[in-house]
Amino acid sequence: MHEHIGLLLFDKNEAVLQYFLHHCVICGKFHMTHTGLMRHWNDVHSQTYRDHLPALQYYCQHADVTNPCQLCAVTFAQYHRCIIWRQLAMLLTDQRLTAEYCNVEASATLACETCGKVYTTKHGLAQHIQKFHNAQQVLHATEWSKFTIHCLFDQAVQTNRCEDLLSNPDILSYISSECFDCSVPFRRRQDLSRHLKQGHPSEWVEMEQRASQLMNRLQCDQRCLCDPPLHRVKHVCFVFLQFALARIQWERAQHCSSP
Numbered sequence: 001m002h003e004h005i006g007l008l009l010f011d012k013n014e015a016v017l018q019y020f021l022h023h024c025v026i027c028g029k030f031h032m033t034h035t036g037l038m039r040h041w042n043d044v045h046s047q048t049y050r051d052h053l054p055a056l057q058y059y060c061q062h063a064d065v066t067n068p069c070q071l072c073a074v075t076f077a078q079y080h081r082c083i084i085w086r087q088l089a090m091l092l093t094d095q096r097l098t099a100e101y102c103n104v105e106a107s108a109t110l111a112c113e114t115c116g117k118v119y120t121t122k123h124g125l126a127q128h129i130q131k132f133h134n135a136q137q138v139l140h141a142t143e144w145s146k147f148t149i150h151c152l153f154d155q156a157v158q159t160n161r162c163e164d165l166l167s168n169p170d171i172l173s174y175i176s177s178e179c180f181d182c183s184v185p186f187r188r189r190q191d192l193s194r195h196l197k198q199g200h201p202s203e204w205v206e207m208e209q210r211a212s213q214l215m216n217r218l219q220c221d222q223r224c225l226c227d228p229p230l231h232r233v234k235h236v237c238f239v240f241l242q243f244a245l246a247r248i249q250w251e252r253a254q255h256c257s258s259p
Helices: 002-010 014-022 034-044 046-051 053-062 083-094 122-133 141-159 169-175 189-199 201-217 238-257
Strands: none
Touching (some): 034 083, 046 053, 053 083, 141 238, 189 238
């Protein structure tokens, strides 16, 4: 494992970077998407996944950031957590070498006590707690998968990567039956569609435009990603509508909080 640390820290060899873009640094398992890789960490290396965030935050704060990222080639708007740095944080945490390679004490002061997610400002941490953990008292242990879905969706919104959601069947199923913003479930597809239009009227026109653009950009205009799929009627899939709504609201919040 120590040779992996050296490769990640000092070697920018293209073959090495490509390997760690899709293989778990701890066990070597291959995953096609970064979302799948993180789900693997959450399921198989859960304790390390919970504990790695302070080290990840340290490297995100101290690494030289380029756009697109020079390590993973991802283009981003404002915020980016490189999968290579995340792999390094996972490995150092798993091997208990964080003290040797990074100082995580300062980064850990604003970590969420419930899930371990780290923030650089008290405002960001407070928003996270209010959004994800205020309802924690009504959740049972069997509903942790729902909480994980919310975290993955929130991360995709912040990084503006709707494509990370498309390979996750749990997210596609959940998002086809419940409003992500209101947490209101719906039995029928048309009821959810009506709610998105009537419950979010100020965002609806822009939401529909952005969702259509996402479908075209990701080349999903010829296949349905709803669960269950709807093939006979031309429509905009819920994953794009709800992602567009969440992205609009996130951008507004960023604008309001900026000086």
